[in-house]
Amino acid sequence: MSLAAQVIDLQKDYMLGAVPVQALRGVSIDFPRGDFVAIMGSSGSGKSTLLNLLGALDRPTRGKYIVGGRDVSSMTDDELSTIRNEKIGFIFQSYNLIPQYTVLENIEVPLHYRTGYPKIGDREQQRIRELAEMVGLGDRLDHRPFQLSGGQQQRVAIARSLVNDPEIILADEPTGNLDSKTEQEIMEMLLRLNREGRTIIMVTHEPAVARLAKRQIYMKDGVIAGEGVFPG
Amino acid sequence: MSNILRTVQLALKSLMLHKLRSGLTMLGIVFGVFSVIAMLAIGEGASQQAQKQVLQLGATNIIVRSVKPPRENASAQNQNSFVLRYGLKRADYDLLSRTIPTVLQAVPIREITKACRYLHREMNCRIVGCTPEYLDMNHLELAQGRFISDKDRREKTNVCVLAAQTAEELFQYQDPIGQSVKIADRRYAVVGVTSAREASAAIGGSMSGQEYNKDIYIPLETMRVRMGDLDIDRRQGSFSAEEVELNQITLTISDVDQVVPTAGVIRESLQGTHKSGNDYSVVVPQELLKQAAQIRTIFNVVLGSIAAISLIVGGIGIMNIMLATVTERTREIGIRRALGAKRQDITTQFLTETIVLAGSGGLIGVLLGLSTPLVFQGMKSVAEQFFFESGGGSEFSEMFSNLNPQVVPASLPLAFGISVGIGVIFGLYPARSAAQLDPIEALRHE
Numbered sequence: 272m273s274l275a276a277q278v279i280d281l282q283k284d285y286m287l288g289a290v291p292v293q294a295l296r297g298v299s300i301d302f303p304r305g306d307f308v309a310i311m312g313s314s315g316s317g318k319s320t321l322l323n324l325l326g327a328l329d330r331p332t333r334g335k336y337i338v339g340g341r342d343v344s345s346m347t348d349d350e351l352s353t354i355r356n357e358k359i360g361f362i363f364q365s366y367n368l369i370p371q372y373t374v375l376e377n378i379e380v381p382l383h384y385r386t387g388y389p390k391i392g393d394r395e396q397q398r399i400r401e402l403a404e405m406v407g408l409g410d411r412l413d414h415r416p417f418q419l420s421g422g423q424q425q426r427v428a429i430a431r432s433l434v435n436d437p438e439i440i441l442a443d444e445p446t447g448n449l450d451s452k453t454e455q456e457i458m459e460m461l462l463r464l465n466r467e468g469r470t471i472i473m474v475t476h477e478p479a480v481a482r483l484a485k486r487q488i489y490m491k492d493g494v495i496a497g498e499g500v501f502p503g
Numbered sequence: 504m505s506n507i508l509r510t511v512q513l514a515l516k517s518l519m520l521h522k523l524r525s526g527l528t529m530l531g532i533v534f535g536v537f538s539v540i541a542m543l544a545i546g547e548g549a550s551q552q553a554q555k556q557v558l559q560l561g562a563t564n565i566i567v568r569s570v571k572p573p574r575e576n577a578s579a580q581n582q583n584s585f586v587l588r589y590g591l592k593r594a595d596y597d598l599l600s601r602t603i604p605t606v607l608q609a610v611p612i613r614e615i616t617k618a619c620r621y622l623h624r625e626m627n628c629r630i631v632g633c634t635p636e637y638l639d640m641n642h643l644e645l646a647q648g649r650f651i652s653d654k655d656r657r658e659k660t661n662v663c664v665l666a667a668q669t670a671e672e673l674f675q676y677q678d679p680i681g682q683s684v685k686i687a688d689r690r691y692a693v694v695g696v697t698s699a700r701e702a703s704a705a706i707g708g709s710m711s712g713q714e715y716n717k718d719i720y721i722p723l724e725t726m727r728v729r730m731g732d733l734d735i736d737r738r739q740g741s742f743s744a745e746e747v748e749l750n751q752i753t754l755t756i757s758d759v760d761q762v763v764p765t766a767g768v769i770r771e772s773l774q775g776t777h778k779s780g781n782d783y784s785v786v787v788p789q790e791l792l793k794q795a796a797q798i799r800t801i802f803n804v805v806l807g808s809i810a811a812i813s814l815i816v817g818g819i820g821i822m823n824i825m826l827a828t829v830t831e832r833t834r835e836i837g838i839r840r841a842l843g844a845k846r847q848d849i850t851t852q853f854l855t856e857t858i859v860l861a862g863s864g865g866l867i868g869v870l871l872g873l874s875t876p877l878v879f880q881g882m883k884s885v886a887e888q889f890f891f892e893s894g895g896g897s898e899f900s901e902m903f904s905n906l907n908p909q910v911v912p913a914s915l916p917l918a919f920g921i922s923v924g925i926g927v928i929f930g931l932y933p934a935r936s937a938a939q940l941d942p943i944e945a946l947r948h949e
């Protein structure tokens with residue numbers, strides 16, 4: 272099975288004044304295509320730091336991160352933007368929709384930043400509508416985020432993460448702000464995406480949610496403390 | 504970007520989120536752009552006005568007019584007499600027409616306002632004692648009959664030529680030619696009628712506007728023998744008498760370049776004969792162009808400063824608001840970066856918003872600018888009420904009240920372009936600082 276992404280001895284230092292904080296101290300994992308990984312661990316263990324690196328939002332201090340056959344650690348800022356736009360879909364705990372935009376416009380945003388800025392035509396508009404319908408918001412296309420519930424906002428975020436058809440979906444506590452019923456709906460959606468072949472890497476604090484993934488990784492103090500199929 | 508229209512549309516959307524704020528931010532640009540257009544319109548109006556007057560009065564003409572001296576002076580001079588003597592003398596006419604070689608032609612006139620009658624109809628007319636040259640000199644045309652002739656002058660005949668409105672009011676549907684009009688108890692045979700003519704504007708304090716339509720023209724010599732130089736006025740229970748020999752002498756100069764030097768010679772000559780120096784004035788139409796240039800300069804300085812200050816203050820206001828916007832929307836910037844926006848995309852986005860903001864202000868300013876003539880009319884009536892008292896004709900106030908701003912078409916795209924330029928200049932820094940934000944930090948921003 273080919274790899275969607277691979278990290279090799281990944282390290283990340285933050286400078287707090289003159290003192291370096293080692294948020295990641297050498298992480299190595301392979302993510303095969305179609306994987307569904309839940310990352311767990313106590314607060315401050317480096318989960319979000321790892322996810323940000325996987326999302327090409329930042330470069331590692333040392334080590335390699337290979338995605339789409341290329342090493343991200345040596346890329347320019349613009350190249351990182353392109354990786355984020357084409358290869359990765361983000362889902363955040365706090366949804367992160369653009370408040371002045373409607374559902375349709377929010378889903379459209381990643382299309383504005385495609386390489387070469389191709390025109391957003393009828394085909395794209397059609398795809399945006401299909402995605403909105405797929406996440407169950409076909410009747411809310413012109414609503415703005417403040418008119419939607421948390422669960423609905425997260426569905427918009429899921430539709431948005433899919434618009435450029437990325438290989439990898441990164442989710443940092445995607446159900447952290449939701450009740451258990453909505454949590455279940457969102458998880459079902461992620462599971463469906465995974466069944467369709469997308470690689471999903473998700474940070475979560477909840478064992479019940481982590482159990483739904485194919486495998487779980489436990490982090491502690493910036494390294495991987497354990498790994499296995501739940502309950503492992 | 505190939506999606507410019509969409510970018511502008513989304514920029515508008517973000518700006519509409521804070522309508523009041525965006526509106527207030529635009530004000531500086533609105534006034535700045537308006538001032539630019541108004542400045543050019545007023546300058547254009549002033550020079551068009553001057554050019555029109557010069558054309559009307561003749562570029563090679565010099566007009567010398569009698570002016571009633573201020574009252575205090577007059578009473579001191581004529582303490583023992585009821586009669587106020589002032590103005591140009593026939594001797595002045597002889598002097599000017601004979602001794603200055605560059606003067607081609609000198610045309611004297613005398614004006615008195617009198618009641619004129621035909622049958623039972625009566626009206627007050629300006630009786631103009633003149634010579635045959637008067638017709639061409641004032642661009643008058645005959646509708647009927649003939650004008651005053653040299654023979655009329657020599658023989659001091661009692662003939663008259665009526666202006667269009669005079670003829671209409673006195674004769675209505677009757678043919679005036681061959682009839683006679685009664686002026687000051689004497690009858691004058693009507694020999695011609697002139698066509699209606701647009702009134703000429705007043706010029707710089709020394710020459711009041713001339714209507715031409717309520718005139719009656721008679722030979723200058725006839726006027727002298729029939730009416731004399733004395734003009735007695737018994738209106739409103741008071742009695743006043745004025746003795747004026749000539750009201751105006753229009754001199755035509757041989758060459759355009761000689762006009763200004765000749766005006767100097769004329770002023771000098773008249774200073775010799777009029778010791779008080781305040782009972783005549785010399786109007787040089789060509790000098791009106793200089794006056795227009797002065798007015799233009801005044802408005803350029805005043806409105807130019809307003810424009811510059813408004814635009815700079817407006818630009819700083821826009822920059823300030825955009826910096827606040829960037830802080831306020833830091834999270835949005837983080838989101839966009841996570842979704843693949845490059846630094847340049849963020850710069851473009853915020854720069855577009857600033858340009859749309861400034862450009863909208865510019866557009867409103869342009870619309871306001873189109874209404875410059877209207878706004879100016881309003882300003883004028885206010886200014887006339889508060890500053891220049893009615894009739895107090897300083898040269899500037901008269902120029903001012905005759906001024907009609909002309910919007911210069913090229914100034915519209917120019918002013919709009921300036922507003923867009925302001926958007927670029929003052930939007931660049933906020934947009935760049937937005938682009939420099941770290942994506943992760945921005946995403947975490949509350």
Ligand SMILES: Nc1ncnc2c1ncn2[C@@H]1O[C@H](COP(=O)(O)OP(=O)(O)OP(=O)(O)O)[C@@H](O)[C@H]1O
Nearest residue numbers: 285286287292294313314315316317318319320321
């Ligand atoms: N920008 C930063 N500057 C300095 N230190 C940082 C920065 N970001 C993270 N850290 C530190 O790195 C470590 C890992 O943080 P991280 O956010 O990855 O933890 P986490 O596992 O996601 O925790 P949580 O479960 O609370 O979200 C923490 O000690 C944190 O203080």
Ligand SMILES: [Mg+2]
Nearest residue numbers: 318319320443
């Ligand atoms: Mg975290």
